[in-house]
Amino acid sequence: MNANTLTTTDHVIASIEVNGRILASVSKSNFSSLQEVAKFLIAMAGKYIGLAKLTIRNKTQGWTTTMAYAMRNNAPAAMGAMGLKGGTPRDGLQYRLW
Numbered sequence: 001m002n003a004n005t006l007t008t009t010d011h012v013i014a015s016i017e018v019n020g021r022i023l024a025s026v027s028k029s030n031f032s033s034l035q036e037v038a039k040f041l042i043a044m045a046g047k048y049i050g051l052a053k054l055t056i057r058n059k060t061q062g063w064t065t066t067m068a069y070a071m072r073n074n075a076p077a078a079m080g081a082m083g084l085k086g087g088t089p090r091d092g093l094q095y096r097l098w
Helices: 034-045 077-082
Strands: 012-018 021-028 050-058 063-071
Touching (some): 021 034, 034 063
Antiparallel strands (some): 012 050
């Protein structure tokens, strides 16, 4: 077999980590591609901000691969739809996005 290929019978152990904290991990078969594993982990991890490290190990074939995935913070859609404008402290209006 070629390196970094998956079949549905391969046992995969994978995790997604941000700043040293594991957000999601899985140990199972039935994945047919690296992209499928990555999508599964990203969905499990939920929303986060920053650069994540995805580690995928194919226990059956004996290889491991690591890749980076970046997620950025987007302002909630409701804020853009409402057209909020920032005020000044003098006006008593302050908007904090974090």
